[in-house]
Amino acid sequence: MNQKTPTQLANHIYKKTTNSLMAHSIKAVENFILEEREVYSMDKNKNTIKAFPVPISIIKTDRITRKASLKLEFTKKNILLRAVIFIKKSLSHNETRVLIAHELAHLLLDGLHSKTPGFFQIENVSKEADCDEFAEVLCQLHHKFYENRSNIENYCLFQN
Numbered sequence: 664m665n666q667k668t669p670t671q672l673a674n675h676i677y678k679k680t681t682n683s684l685m686a687h688s689i690k691a692v693e694n695f696i697l698e699e700r701e702v703y704s705m706d707k708n709k710n711t712i713k714a715f716p717v718p719i720s721i722i723k724t725d726r727i728t729r730k731a732s733l734k735l736e737f738t739k740k741n742i743l744l745r746a747v748i749f750i751k752k753s754l755s756h757n758e759t760r761v762l763i764a765h766e767l768a769h770l771l772l773d774g775l776h777s778k779t780p781g782f783f784q785i786e787n788v789s790k791e792a793d794c795d796e797f798a799e800v801l802c803q804l805h806h807k808f809y810e811n812r813s814n815i816e817n818y819c820l821f822q823n
């Protein structure tokens with residue numbers, strides 16, 4: 664990468680932030696999984712597995728047939744290593760956000776139903792209707808948050 668001034672770098676990163684839809688929700692799910700894992704690894708003295716985060720990435724592509732899909736990677740011992748949400752490139756921001764929320768629900772619900780607590784195995788049990796419900800509620804909560812001007816002032820705007 665070419666040498667950039669701090670201002671050029673800030674502009675470059677800012678451009679990426681506007682393309683990072685649902686970033687707070689993704690981070691919250693990563694934190695949730697890590698907390699679950701930490702609780703689990705503290706509970707069991709035998710077979711203690713060191714808690715490590717599961718990064719969730721978003722990849723926009725036209726190489727998928729469905730609008731969105733979730734791909735999970737595991738270690739040889741079937742421990743969840745990372746999650747990738749593929750989203751079709753051509754979708755609107757609105758649809759992209761709802762679909763990201765829907766795929767996050769698959770990850771959460773499958774993980775919470777795993778036979779071993781703490782997301783170490785994923786059971787493929789999540790139902791489409793449940794994931795739609797999760798996405799609708801989560802997106803509505805975001806909508807209500809942004810509708811409230813004082814939230815914008817407290818959380819989004821900077822004091823000069």
Ligand SMILES: [Zn+2]
Nearest residue numbers: 765769791794
């Ligand atoms: Zn689904």
